[in-house]
Amino acid sequence: MFRPRRVGGIADSRSYTVFRVINAVAIIVICFVTLYPFINMIAIAFSSEGYITAGQVNLIPLGFNVTTFKLVLADGMFWRNYANTVVYTVVATAIAMVMTTSFAYALSKKRLKARPFFVGIAVFTMFFSGGIIPHYVLISSLGWRNTIWAIVIPNAISIFNLLVMKSFFENFPEDLEEAASIDGLTTYGTLLRIVLPLSKAVLATMILFYAVSFWNSWFSAYLYMSKPELNPVTVYLRNLLASATTPDGAAGSDEGLQIAASAKAVTMLLTVLPIVTLYPFVQRYFVSGVMLGSIKA
Amino acid sequence: MSVNNVIAEVDEARPDDDVTPPRRRAVRATPSWRKVLKNDWRLYSLLVLPIVFLLVFRYLPMAGNIIAFRRYRAGGSLFGDEWVGFHYIQMFISDPTFWKVFFNTLILGGLTLIVVFPLPIILALMFNELRSRAFKRIAQSISYLPHFMSVVIVAGVVLQVTASRGTINQIIEGFGGDAVPFMQLPEWFRTIYVGSEIWQTVGWGTILYLAALTTIDPQLYEAARIDGANRWQQVWHVTLPGLAPTIVVLLILNIGTFMAVGFEKVLLLYNPLLYPTADVISTYLYRVGLGTGQFSYATAIGLFEAIIGLVLILSANAISRRVVGTSLW
Numbered sequence: 335m336f337r338p339r340r341v342g343g344i345a346d347s348r349s350y351t352v353f354r355v356i357n358a359v360a361i362i363v364i365c366f367v368t369l370y371p372f373i374n375m376i377a378i379a380f381s382s383e384g385y386i387t388a389g390q391v392n393l394i395p396l397g398f399n400v401t402t403f404k405l406v407l408a409d410g411m412f413w414r415n416y417a418n419t420v421v422y423t424v425v426a427t428a429i430a431m432v433m434t435t436s437f438a439y440a441l442s443k444k445r446l447k448a449r450p451f452f453v454g455i456a457v458f459t460m461f462f463s464g465g466i467i468p469h470y471v472l473i474s475s476l477g478w479r480n481t482i483w484a485i486v487i488p489n490a491i492s493i494f495n496l497l498v499m500k501s502f503f504e505n506f507p508e509d510l511e512e513a514a515s516i517d518g519l520t521t522y523g524t525l526l527r528i529v530l531p532l533s534k535a536v537l538a539t540m541i542l543f544y545a546v547s548f549w550n551s552w553f554s555a556y557l558y559m560s561k562p563e564l565n566p567v568t569v570y571l572r573n574l575l576a577s578a579t580t581p582d583g584a585a586g587s588d589e590g591l592q593i594a595a596s597a598k599a600v601t602m603l604l605t606v607l608p609i610v611t612l613y614p615f616v617q618r619y620f621v622s623g624v625m626l627g628s629i630k631a
Numbered sequence: 632m633s634v635n636n637v638i639a640e641v642d643e644a645r646p647d648d649d650v651t652p653p654r655r656r657a658v659r660a661t662p663s664w665r666k667v668l669k670n671d672w673r674l675y676s677l678l679v680l681p682i683v684f685l686l687v688f689r690y691l692p693m694a695g696n697i698i699a700f701r702r703y704r705a706g707g708s709l710f711g712d713e714w715v716g717f718h719y720i721q722m723f724i725s726d727p728t729f730w731k732v733f734f735n736t737l738i739l740g741g742l743t744l745i746v747v748f749p750l751p752i753i754l755a756l757m758f759n760e761l762r763s764r765a766f767k768r769i770a771q772s773i774s775y776l777p778h779f780m781s782v783v784i785v786a787g788v789v790l791q792v793t794a795s796r797g798t799i800n801q802i803i804e805g806f807g808g809d810a811v812p813f814m815q816l817p818e819w820f821r822t823i824y825v826g827s828e829i830w831q832t833v834g835w836g837t838i839l840y841l842a843a844l845t846t847i848d849p850q851l852y853e854a855a856r857i858d859g860a861n862r863w864q865q866v867w868h869v870t871l872p873g874l875a876p877t878i879v880v881l882l883i884l885n886i887g888t889f890m891a892v893g894f895e896k897v898l899l900l901y902n903p904l905l906y907p908t909a910d911v912i913s914t915y916l917y918r919v920g921l922g923t924g925q926f927s928y929a930t931a932i933g934l935f936e937a938i939i940g941l942v943l944i945l946s947a948n949a950i951s952r953r954v955v956g957t958s959l960w
Contacts, residue, residue, distance in 0.1 A: 350862050357760050364754070365773045368830065371788040372776075374798060378791070389796030437681035440674055447667050452678065455685060461887060462941045464692020465933030466913070467920045472692055475709050488688050491681060521673035550781030553895050557921070568783045572899065575787050595794070602787045609779050617772050620779075624838050 372610075378599035379403070386595055402596045406604065411562060412570060416604070419549060419566040426486035426548040427541060433490045434499060434540065439525055441496075442503035453500075460493045473558055484558035485551075485566075492547070495540050498623060502536040503529065539623035542616055546609060571601050699931035705924065719931035729932065731907075732915040736936075739897075739911060740889040742821055747828050748885055751836030752878065756866065758837060759844055771841075774834025786899035789827045790814065814900075817907040824900070824909070828893065839877055847873035879957040887944030890936050912936045 373393055378386055382397030390396055406412055440446055441453055469488070478484040506529060514524045530537065552568035559565055565573075575598060668675055694710070699719055701711025723729040754774070761767040777785070792798050793813040800810040813819045851869045860868060894913040901909035912932060920929025944959075952958035 354760060357757055361757055361770050365770050368773055371792060389801055433681050433684060436677040440677040443674060459689040461944055462937055464695055465937055467926050467930040467933055468692035468695030471695060471709055490684055546779055552783050568781050572783050575790060598787060602784055606780060606784055621838060625842050
């Protein structure tokens with residue numbers, strides 16, 4: 335890793351080799367700092383309360399036990415909210431994909447009349463929004479409070495994802511679509527039978543983008559769901575966190591709060607579990623998705 | 632953020648006069664709406680749902696801002712019941728709490744911009760100096776990870792690390808100091824907020840810079856080396872100018888979102904003890920609007936915030952176009 339290199343007959347200077355060592359060490363430190371909170375969370379989740387209370391748990395679980403896991407998993411509300419998260423994520427992602435794909439496909443066609451206008455009204459919403467109160471009033475007057483619609487509809491189109499898909503469709507080989515239309519396929523047929531099957535990469539990326547954002551979202555549920563059994567697991571976790579962060583609670587050194595500390599760690603762990611397990615496999619899609627969106631072809 | 636894409640969009644929004652001479656334009660008269668809808672209705676039908684979505688869930692709330700100038704009653708009309716003019720605007724201008732949260736927003740947004748914005752550039756340059764591909768890939772993957780965490784998890788992590796027996800206090804005590812109750816001291820909030828922002832966003836922020844780095848012509852480096860430039864000079868005279876367009880565009884976008892400091896994160900992290908530094912415009916209007924039901928007043932504040940944001944991005948864009956020649960549109 336730190337061999338001096340000869341490029342074009344000029345060897346790396348000694349100071350540059352030193353710099354590269356320092357640089358590599360710095361990056362290792364940065365990686366450790368990035369991972370530390372997760373390691374700490376896992377350690378706390380598996381530690382016994384005594385050690386947590388004493389503030390001794392850092393990297394390795396002390397007094398290994400899974401009591402808190404059993405406690406959290408025995409909570410019916412946790413399971414219910416976890417199931418809600420799954421349902422909300424699946425439904426919201428499906429709706430978002432249909433909306434985004436059809437919009438992006440239409441916008442990618444040069445023959446679309448008033449195309450700059452349609453693109454413009456979409457992009458403008460990136461820079462100016464109605465604000466939280468008018469949104470709240472709107473959802474309330476639609477009668478969507480305490481319904482799944484309040485969560486799955488209002489964020490059905492992310493403009494960023496829309497632009498990524500649009501640029502992908504714009505680079506789609508035109509000849510293929512022309513051939514399809516000569517063979518008698520309508521616009522719908524071309525889209526469904528020719529374009530989409532050949533766009534699996536971008537579709538997968540977009541599904542991941544949407545699924546992660548819906549899985550992680552909490553605020554619309556927090557705002558519009560007044561019944562605990564309708565909450566996603568993120569709100570369950572938020573309520574758990576809030577219960578100990580009130581000013582008098584933050585001072586907490588009593589045992590009850592420390593049990594809560596391990597319960598929080600366990601819930602956090604279970605909430606990020608799907609993302610962290612899938613992450614190594616899907617991470618490159620995310621990156622290629624962002625690249626796709628950023629590099630103008 | 633997909634930056635170049637936004638540029639591409641907005642470029643397209645301009646008619647391409649330079650490409651098509653005006654005369655040919657007249658010949659190639661655009662077909663009427665009736666004609667295109669008749670021939671190509673399937674394509675246009677794809678637009679229906681998304682446009683309805685944008686109108687209802689994006690533009691209707693913008694119009695709903697009208698309740699900043701009208702009295703809104705719960706259960707009443709979406710657009711309020713009677714005109715009150717600038718009553719609510721005057722109300723927040725004379726509200727001392729508003730000015731406090733306004734300056735908190737500026738400080739928090741400014742700190743985020745100054746501290747967090749340059750870090751991805753530095754980190755991308757650091758990644759770029761790594762020679763082992765495997766090491767580079769693993770390091771990058773690790774640095775992206777926090778980006779995929781829910782803000783609720785991030786808040787949980789922050790509360791855990793800063794807790795009275797959390798890691799930071801263990802380190803302080805290890806050096807013989809006294810534990811600091813971070814989440815009770817307003818003077819620490821800004822540091823904690825910016826720190827968590829760094830942890831969460833810096834790795835992900837490198838992606839666009841790394842992409843831009845790959846587009847820099849290697850011959851430039853060769854030429855610089857032949858001219859006797861050392862590594863630092865190469866970074867200064869080749870790499871940074873190569874990154875400049877990306878940096879400028881991201882800076883404009885960041886300035887545009889400057890006022891919208893992480894509302895959700897602040898809401899999750901703060902508590903009444905921290906209000907002196909943590910309360911920002913959006914959390915204040917959330918409390919005023921949804922906590923105490925003063926919808927019209929909160930809307931007036933929200934409108935003010937959104938307009939500042941819009942003005943900021945428009946002016947940043949205009950300045951950048953004049954001075955640097957790079958702009959979003």
